[in-house]
Amino acid sequence: MxxxxxxxxxxxxxxxxxxxxxxxxxxxxxxxAPVPQIPDVVMALRRELMRAEPDLKVASGLIAQDPVLTGQVLRVVNSPAFNLPAQVASVHQAAGLLGLARLTNLVTAEAINRLLEVxxxxxxxxxxxxxxxxxxxxxxxxxxxxxxxxxxxxxxxxxxxxxxxxxxxxxxxxxxxxxxxxxxxxxxxxxxxxxxxxxxxxxxxxxxxxxxxxxxxxxxxxxxxxxxxxxxxxxxxxxxxxxxxxxxxxxxxxxxxxxxxxxxxxxxxxxxxxxxxxxxxxxxxxxxxxxxx
Known part of the structure; x- marks a missing residue:
């Protein structure tokens, strides 16, 4: 940029x-510096978020294409910091509880975590x-x-x-x-x-x-x-x-x-x-x- x-x-x-x-x-x-590019799934999620009527099902499907990222996101969502009333078992459930904007932020953070991990x-x-x-x-x-x-x-x-x-x-x-x-x-x-x-x-x-x-x-x-x-x-x-x-x-x-x-x-x-x-x-x-x- x-x-x-x-x-x-x-x-x-x-x-x-x-x-x-x-x-x-x-x-x-x-x-x-060897700066990696953000994964396509993150950019696709942010494009979906910008639509007039974002589709949670489409967003969940995008995330589910990456099983490792899915696991990372569910681990964070189920951590004590989020204090959710019940264990979240799927990305679709997380999307329903958190909303697309919050879920997209989590996916972005975990994608960056994986990109930069040492x-x-x-x-x-x-x-x-x-x-x-x-x-x-x-x-x-x-x-x-x-x-x-x-x-x-x-x-x-x-x-x-x-x-x-x-x-x-x-x-x-x-x-x-x-x-x-x-x-x-x-x-x-x-x-x-x-x-x-x-x-x-x-x-x-x-x-x-x-x-x-x-x-x-x-x-x-x-x-x-x-x-x-x-x-x-x-x-x-x-x-x-x-x-x-x-x-x-x-x-x-x-x-x-x-x-x-x-x-x-x-x-x-x-x-x-x-x-x-x-x-x-x-x-x-x-x-x-x-x-x-």
């Missing part, structure tokens, strides 16, 4: 988009961190009625995917990521811009656009390390950012790196945005320390 194409997709959130030079710098890095080496640690944060963000979605578990999960899988791309184009990235990501992410962004000319948030936004993710998720990815209240007409954007920052703070708390100025700011900003009470905070912190995600 070109910068011009992104500009054509801008809506009332236009001011939140990156400038053309910033976008093109990210595009130059992505061109150097089985060995130092990058595996980064990938496991992304998956762990995605699980926490999904569980936290209950804190705001604006964000569904499917949207939180898709954001969680995608928000740090730019770091995964960087790990494939520069040798020392994992060491810097390991040192900075859970305590001083702003310093990680500075390192990325100095060495690569862009940062992982912009690259994540670029991929979100290229893979036709919902606009508000792409913009939340772009701004997920922001430490100021984000003014956006679509309130899902700052709420999703708050969920992501709360998840990062809880990870830092579990790792003993929560006392940095940035992590405390993440905590305070998320608590204010999500209106979390004292008892809820205590419960979340206990869960984080006890590894209950």
């Amino acid at each position: 070109t910068a011009q194409a992104v500009a054509q997709h801008q809506t009332s959130n236009r001011s939140l988009y990156p400038s053309k030079p910033v976008f093109e710098a990210a595009l130059n890095v992505v061109r150097r 089985n060995q080496g130092p990058v595996r640690v980064l990938w496991e961190s992304i998956l762990g944060t995605a699980r926490i963000v999904t569980a936290l979605a209950r804190l705001t009625p604006d964000i569904g578990e499917d949207e939180a999960y898709l954001f969680g899988i995608m928000h740090d995917v730019g770091s995964l791309i960087f790990a494939n184009v520069t040798d020392n990235y994992i060491a810097e990521w390991s040192f900075r990501a859970d305590s001083t992410p702003s310093e990680l962004l500075i390192h990325e811009r100095a060495t690569l000319g862009t940062d992982h948030a912009v690259v994540g936004f670029l991929l979100a656009n290229n893979w036709k993710l919902p606009e508000f998720i792409g913009l939340a990815i772009l701004h997920h390390h922001g430490t100021r209240h984000l003014e956006a007409e679509d309130r899902r954007i700052p709420h999703l950012i708050a969920l992501g920052q709360l998840a990062h703070y809880l990870v830092a708390l579990a790792n003993g790196t929560d006392e940095t100025a940035e992590m405390l700011e993440y905590r305070d900003q998320a608590g204010h945005m999500l209106d979390i009470g004292e008892r809820e905070w205590e419960a979340l912190c206990r869960q984080a320390v006890n590894g209950g995600w």
Whole structure:
């Protein structure tokens, strides 16, 4: 996708988009990396979703063509984070319970999961961190009625995917990521811009656009390390950012790196945005320390 194409997709959130030079710098890095193409089933689902009268039967049939993807989606749907009243046994049943939009988000997230999965080496640690944060963000979605578990999960899988791309184009990235990501992410962004000319948030936004993710998720990815209240007409954007920052703070708390100025700011900003009470905070912190995600 070109910068011009992104500009054509801008809506009332236009001011939140990156400038053309910033976008093109990210595009130059992505061109150097082995970025896979999103599966045809995801694009077909999104086309069905855009129809005037989407057909759940057609959508279920598309997903069922990929048995592995079907199994992955059912595993996530039946996880505690979704808290469904009964076990879901088929994609068609999931479509009926969740609706096509939510199901499409889940299929997209699981397809990306399969595309980017790393089985060995130092990058595996980064990938496991992304998956762990995605699980926490999904569980936290209950804190705001604006964000569904499917949207939180898709954001969680995608928000740090730019770091995964960087790990494939520069040798020392994992060491810097390991040192900075859970305590001083702003310093990680500075390192990325100095060495690569862009940062992982912009690259994540670029991929979100290229893979036709919902606009508000792409913009939340772009701004997920922001430490100021984000003014956006679509309130899902700052709420999703708050969920992501709360998840990062809880990870830092579990790792003993929560006392940095940035992590405390993440905590305070998320608590204010999500209106979390004292008892809820205590419960979340206990869960984080006890590894209950």
